Amino acid sequence: MLHHNRRTHNLISLGLRILCSRMVFGAMIFLVLAACATDEGSLRVAADTSTGHSDAEAASVIDIESDESSDEVEIADTVADLAPHDVDAANHDTDAPPYRVTRTLEVDGLQVEAIIDRPVNDEVDALLLFHGTVLEDELILGAAEKTLEGFRALLDRDDLLLVSVAYPEEGLLMGDNVAHAEAALLWVRRHASEALGVKVGRVFLAGHSQGGYVVTRLNTLHAVDGVIANAPGPLDLVFRCGLEESGRLESGVTCGLLAAAYGSTKDAPEAYMARSLLSFTSGHKSDILFVQGLDDSPIQMRSWPLFRAQMEACNDCEEREFLELEGRGHQGLFGTPEARVAFNAFLERRRD
Numbered sequence: 001m002l003h004h005n006r007r008t009h010n011l012i013s014l015g016l017r018i019l020c021s022r023m024v025f026g027a028m029i030f031l032v033l034a035a036c037a038t039d040e041g042s043l044r045v046a047a048d049t050s051t052g053h054s055d056a057e058a059a060s061v062i063d064i065e066s067d068e069s070s071d072e073v074e075i076a077d078t079v080a081d082l083a084p085h086d087v088d089a090a091n092h093d094t095d096a097p098p099y100r101v102t103r104t105l106e107v108d109g110l111q112v113e114a115i116i117d118r119p120v121n122d123e124v125d126a127l128l129l130f131h132g133t134v135l136e137d138e139l140i141l142g143a144a145e146k147t148l149e150g151f152r153a154l155l156d157r158d159d160l161l162l163v164s165v166a167y168p169e170e171g172l173l174m175g176d177n178v179a180h181a182e183a184a185l186l187w188v189r190r191h192a193s194e195a196l197g198v199k200v201g202r203v204f205l206a207g208h209s210q211g212g213y214v215v216t217r218l219n220t221l222h223a224v225d226g227v228i229a230n231a232p233g234p235l236d237l238v239f240r241c242g243l244e245e246s247g248r249l250e251s252g253v254t255c256g257l258l259a260a261a262y263g264s265t266k267d268a269p270e271a272y273m274a275r276s277l278l279s280f281t282s283g284h285k286s287d288i289l290f291v292q293g294l295d296d297s298p299i300q301m302r303s304w305p306l307f308r309a310q311m312e313a314c315n316d317c318e319e320r321e322f323l324e325l326e327g328r329g330h331q332g333l334f335g336t337p338e339a340r341v342a343f344n345a346f347l348e349r350r351r352d
Helices: 002-047 055-062 080-085 137-154 178-190 192-196 210-218 237-245 253-262 269-274 298-313 337-351
Strands: 099-107 110-118 123-130 160-166 199-208 226-230 288-293 320-325
Touching (some): 123 178, 123 210, 137 160, 137 199, 137 337, 160 192, 178 192, 199 210, 253 269, 288 298, 298 320
Parallel strands (some): 123 160, 123 199, 226 288
Antiparallel strands (some): 110 160
């Protein structure tokens, strides 16, 4: 009898161990499936390029500034997951819009890469987009794609030709790449219609951070149908680079290149100021909207009031509009309903 009880006990123990093992295995399978479902959902969100994004989505897409105390940015990740839109120009049938394509634009021997998002329409207005600072040129296409997605998420309409310009930066003094941005603008005006099979109407410019600097400077060179600049900078390179020279701010690439070319800010303050955005507050040829988050970095906010005052005092500029956002930082334009409404209203008033 005792032997029989022990055997029964052993069989029950074995059964319980098997049951527990299967329960643990089942739990593991459930967790794996749940993780896969989460990843799949994330990929679907990353690949969604339709209009109607929330303001939070716009902010998350454009969040490419790694250090708000500096305009120098490293893109930790690109949007390679957006492969359905990232198409090689040489392999793409441009007779079947809508599509997205990376293309080299050339005007007067100067080349610049751009990501072009062509809508289904054959008659289009164009919006040229300009990214923030990137330390290495191998990252600029990723920055251009992120910038395109951020601005696209702001738009209420999907009938604009979007051209996100991957202007170079590595090894160039601040402002030297304005020539590449200008080449992209001239290409759109001279060649986009034939190259893309569209009729281009109005042309707009928009930029973020150093991209805002670029479009502000372009506005002193060419008249377009409207310009939007979010947190444009650097505003005052004498002040910023002086902080680096004194050791109060970590040394960066932008000021290092200027120091190699001109010496210190004490040696050549005029050379530094000539490349600062504070030196480009007159002669604006198009209406321009400036958007600035008031919780931006101390460096930006130290010079912003002066920049705005000089722009407001300009007597040879077209219309200037300012949107200052309480509680918003460097990403000001991206992520608030107020900014989104102002952005679209600015474009629509000039598309009528």
